[in-house]
Amino acid sequence: MRIDIITVLPELLESPLSHSIVKRAIDKGLVEVNIVNLRDFTTDKRRTVDDYQYGGDAGMVMMVEPIDKAISFLKSQRHYDEIIYTSPDGEVLNQKTANTLSTCENIIILCGHYKGVDHRVREHLITREISIGDYVLTGGELAAAVIADSVIRLVPGAMTDDSSALTDSFQDNLLAPPIYTRPADYKGWKVPEILLSGNEAAIDKWQMEQAIERTKLLRPGLLEE
Numbered sequence: 557m558r559i560d561i562i563t564v565l566p567e568l569l570e571s572p573l574s575h576s577i578v579k580r581a582i583d584k585g586l587v588e589v590n591i592v593n594l595r596d597f598t599t600d601k602r603r604t605v606d607d608y609q610y611g612g613d614a615g616m617v618m619m620v621e622p623i624d625k626a627i628s629f630l631k632s633q634r635h636y637d638e639i640i641y642t643s644p645d646g647e648v649l650n651q652k653t654a655n656t657l658s659t660c661e662n663i664i665i666l667c668g669h670y671k672g673v674d675h676r677v678r679e680h681l682i683t684r685e686i687s688i689g690d691y692v693l694t695g696g697e698l699a700a701a702v703i704a705d706s707v708i709r710l711v712p713g714a715m716t717d718d719s720s721a722l723t724d725s726f727q728d729n730l731l732a733p734p735i736y737t738r739p740a741d742y743k744g745w746k747v748p749e750i751l752l753s754g755n756e757a758a759i760d761k762w763q764m765e766q767a768i769e770r771t772k773l774l775r776p777g778l779l780e781e
C-alpha cells in the first residue's frame with residue numbers, strides 16, 4: 557500500500573509516522589508513505605498556496621491550481637483508490653472506514669489549511685472528505701497522521717500476532733475488555749481470578765461479557781449501531 561500526503565507543513569508529519577507499528581510496516585516494505593510538499597507545485601517565487609476569499613470574508617483559501625497540479629502529477633504515476641481531504645466537515649473517521657481504507661492499493665490524503673480549500677477542489681479533485689472529530693484543528697496534518705496510523709496498523713503483516721487488530725476496541729463495535737499484566741496482586745489490587753485460571757473458554761466468555769458491559773456503560777451508542 558502507498559499513501560501520499562499532500563501538505564504545506566511536511567515537518568509536522570515526520571515524527572508521527574516514524575515510530576512503532578507504522579515505522580515497522582514502512583521498514584518491512586508493507587507500506588510506503590510519501591510526503592508531498594504542496595509548495596513544489598507553485599509557479600511564483602514566493603511559492604504561494606493560498607489567496608484571499610472571493611466575497612470579502614476574512615481568512616485565506618487554499619488555491620485550486622497547486623492542488624490540481626500535485627494530484628495530477630501523482631495520478632500520472634499510478635491509480636489511486638481514494639483521494640481524501642481532511643476537514644472537520646467530512647464523515648467522522650471510525651474503525652470501519654479504517655478497515656476499508658486498509659484494503660486500498662494507493663491513497664492520497666490532502667491536508668487542509670487556513671479557511672480550507674477552494675470549493676472546486678471538493679467538486680472535482682477529491683473522492684471523500686474525512687474528519688477526525690467534531691472540533692477544529694489548526695491544519696489537516698494531525699488528522700492525516702491519525703488516518704494514516706489507523707489504516708497502516710491494519711495492513712496485513714504490520715502487527716505482530718500479540719498486537720492483533722482483532723482484539724482492538726471498535727473492531728466489532730465493542731470496547732476492548734480490561735487487560736492486566738504482572739503482578740497478579742499489587743497492593744491488594746487483584747487481577748480477576750478467571751484470567752489466572754488457564755481455562756481458555758471461560759476466559760473468552762468473561763472477556764466478551766466484560767466487553768459488552770463496558771460498551772453499555774461507556775459507549776451505549778455503539779451497541780445501537
Ligand code: ADE
Pocket residue numbers: 642643644668686687688689690691692693694695696699
Ligand atoms: N482540519 C481541521 N480540523 C479537522 C478535523 N477535526 N478533522 C480533520 N481535519 C481537520
